[in-house]
Amino acid sequence: MAAIAQSGFREPNLLMKMASRPTAMAGLLIIIAMIVLALLAPVISPYDPAQLAVRNRLQPPTWQHLFGTDDLGRDVFTRVLYSGRTSITVGFAVVIFASVVGVFLGLLAGFFRRLDAPVSRLIDAMMAFPDILLAIALVAALGASATNVVIALGVVYAPRLARVVRASTLVIRELPYVEAARALGVPTPVILVRHVLRNLTSPLLVQATFIFANAILAEAGLSFLGVGISPDIPTWGTLISVGRQYLEQAPWIMWFPGGAIIITVLSLQLVGDGLRDFLDPRLAKDI
Amino acid sequence: MIRSAFNRIFGMLIVMALVVTIVFVIVRVTPGDPAAVMLGPDATAADIASLRQRLGLDASIPQQFLSYIGGILRGDFGQSIFLNMPVTDALWQRAEPTFFLTVFSLAIATLIALPVGVLSAYWRGSAFDQAATTLAMFAASIPSFWLGLIFMQFFAVKLGWFDTSGYGGPGASFGERMHHLVLPAVTLGLISSALITRFTRASMLDVLNDDYVRTARSKGMSEWRVVVKHALKNALIPILTVIGLTAALLISGAIVTETVFGLPGVGSLIVSAVLRRDYPLIQGALLVVAGLYVLVNFIIDMLYLIVDPRVRY
Numbered sequence: 001m002a003a004i005a006q007s008g009f010r011e012p013n014l015l016m017k018m019a020s021r022p023t024a025m026a027g028l029l030i031i032i033a034m035i036v037l038a039l040l041a042p043v044i045s046p047y048d049p050a051q052l053a054v055r056n057r058l059q060p061p062t063w064q065h066l067f068g069t070d071d072l073g074r075d076v077f078t079r080v081l082y083s084g085r086t087s088i089t090v091g092f093a094v095v096i097f098a099s100v101v102g103v104f105l106g107l108l109a110g111f112f113r114r115l116d117a118p119v120s121r122l123i124d125a126m127m128a129f130p131d132i133l134l135a136i137a138l139v140a141a142l143g144a145s146a147t148n149v150v151i152a153l154g155v156v157y158a159p160r161l162a163r164v165v166r167a168s169t170l171v172i173r174e175l176p177y178v179e180a181a182r183a184l185g186v187p188t189p190v191i192l193v194r195h196v197l198r199n200l201t202s203p204l205l206v207q208a209t210f211i212f213a214n215a216i217l218a219e220a221g222l223s224f225l226g227v228g229i230s231p232d233i234p235t236w237g238t239l240i241s242v243g244r245q246y247l248e249q250a251p252w253i254m255w256f257p258g259g260a261i262i263i264t265v266l267s268l269q270l271v272g273d274g275l276r277d278f279l280d281p282r283l284a285k286d287i
Numbered sequence: 288m289i290r291s292a293f294n295r296i297f298g299m300l301i302v303m304a305l306v307v308t309i310v311f312v313i314v315r316v317t318p319g320d321p322a323a324v325m326l327g328p329d330a331t332a333a334d335i336a337s338l339r340q341r342l343g344l345d346a347s348i349p350q351q352f353l354s355y356i357g358g359i360l361r362g363d364f365g366q367s368i369f370l371n372m373p374v375t376d377a378l379w380q381r382a383e384p385t386f387f388l389t390v391f392s393l394a395i396a397t398l399i400a401l402p403v404g405v406l407s408a409y410w411r412g413s414a415f416d417q418a419a420t421t422l423a424m425f426a427a428s429i430p431s432f433w434l435g436l437i438f439m440q441f442f443a444v445k446l447g448w449f450d451t452s453g454y455g456g457p458g459a460s461f462g463e464r465m466h467h468l469v470l471p472a473v474t475l476g477l478i479s480s481a482l483i484t485r486f487t488r489a490s491m492l493d494v495l496n497d498d499y500v501r502t503a504r505s506k507g508m509s510e511w512r513v514v515v516k517h518a519l520k521n522a523l524i525p526i527l528t529v530i531g532l533t534a535a536l537l538i539s540g541a542i543v544t545e546t547v548f549g550l551p552g553v554g555s556l557i558v559s560a561v562l563r564r565d566y567p568l569i570q571g572a573l574l575v576v577a578g579l580y581v582l583v584n585f586i587i588d589m590l591y592l593i594v595d596p597r598v599r600y
Contacts, residue, residue, distance in 0.1 A: 121298070121305055124302045125308075128302065128577040128584075130535075130580070136557070137313055138316075140569055142316065220430050221430060221431075221432060221543050224546075225546055225558050261428075261433070262430075269424050270424070
């Protein structure tokens with residue numbers, strides 16, 4: 001393998017392909033920047049996200065407070081940075097959860113003929129529920145906490161992934177190398193992981209990127225409605241929810257966290273679009 | 288064709304049955320006693336016992352499931368705990384704002400998306416196409432509640448053209464009520480137009496490369512007729528599918544938008560049901576919304592079957 005890589009026959013790697021698409025590359029760089037900003041929040045901002053300064057409350061944006069201050073005099077810029085940690089982490093955790101469940105269901109339905117009909121109907125039924133509605137019902141049943149929001153959104157998005165995994169597995173199942181592996185007596189779980197799953201990475205990566213974007217939007221929606229993560233934990237959604245009460249006096253409290261959501265989600269969509277175009281040309285015309 | 292129709296009806300019934308099962312299961316995953324959770328920490332043991340009895344929670348799970356299904360078949364979706372009325376009545380009372388909100392946002396979304404999507408595909412790769420595609424992606428990245436708040440701040444607070452929230456109060460005329468729906472409908476319409484635009488563009492691109500479009504052109508037919516009569520007509524079925532499904536999914540947007548604008552619709556009813564843990568009401572709402580989605584899907588599939596003789600299920 002190493003020899004092939006050195007001799008220049010290796011396919012151009014993902015990053016090099018990305019570089020050929022300026023919009024996808026820009027999206028990737030912005031996401032990395034958002035993650036770095038969230039991680040380096042204590043270094044970047046001189047303020048404590050929870051430090052109260054009631055004398056300074058509801059100040060409009062100035063050089064001291066780039067995004068202004070909120071109802072308790074806390075620096076909005078600092079809070080947006082720290083909120084990014086929760087919002088991005090929750091979004092990512094949803095992707096992981098949905099991927100594990102979705103890949104499992106998709107492989108079952110796609111690889112084992114007998115399981116196809118029951119699992120596929122279950123996926124259809126799950127997809128009949130609009131995402132926010134199913135998520136708030138699940139959170140209502142499980143109880144409101146960050147973990148349960150991740151579980152609820154994971155359950156909501158898993159069927160979408162399962163559908164993509166199933167469709168690709170149906171094709172891969174019939175390929176000669178799977179037949180060869182089977183003829184050689186390779187155990188089914190090994191075939192599934194080594195031969196099927198490995199070849200699923202492209203559609204999976206594309207779908208995961210879009211789910212990441214949707215999960216950030218949905219988490220913000222749940223937090224805004226007050227049925228998700230506790231309002232005491234700053235996320236972009238909870239910041240907007242607080243800002244809503246000061247819409248007239250201090251609209252900047254909700255402007256900036258909304259901007260952060262848009263930038264992050266848009267970048268993820270740009271990356272997803274780019275990935276889809278060069279990883280999976282068959283999917284390119286779908287939405 | 289009849290066979291296909293039966294297959295599809297059978298498939299729909301299975302999915303419906305699964306939807307009912309999922310709705311039943313969701314409430315059972317509650318850690319602890321649902322009756323205790325609903326009544327909150329101050330409830331006495333006697334209160335909890337009587338609510339358990341009212342909800343039929345003392346029966347075994349299979350028995351509860353059977354009586355739940357029996358109720359649904361009779362059109363009985365249970366009693367709302369907090370409102371103390373049948374769930375169907377509670378949903379019906381709040382149906383008006385949600386219905387008009389959905390209709391208006393769908394109209395706005397379609398009026399924007401259809402021409403933009405068609406022209407985008409027609410002028411593929413042009414500056415217009417790039418601008419439209421980028422804008423659609425941008426619109427899909429905006430949280431709907433945030434856009435609603437921005438509109439509210441600008442048009443209601445700053446300019447004073449609209450009330451910030453509510454539905455005009457009791458006794459408001461139809462015109463007043465609709466005036467309260469303008470901002471929410473524009474918010475929801477703009478955001479849903481993104482999906483429909485992208486879909487219209489994709490379906491038109493598919494069709495514009497087809498042989499009959501080339502034939503129509505080579506006959507010397509005017510471009511307008513080629514695009515509208517030949518291409519759009521054929522691209523319309525998938526586009527109608529998305530519009531139909533968007534209509535069913537708009538309820539998700541309505542949940543958030545109605546809360547932002549304080550509209551007394553089904554969406555805000557669901558949120559308050561969740562906050563009060565009114566499980567029968569949550570179940571009923573889930574069932575109605577998912578049922579509508581399955582039904583819309585089914586109707587679209589049937590239309591395909593009638594319109595396109597090649598389609599088989």
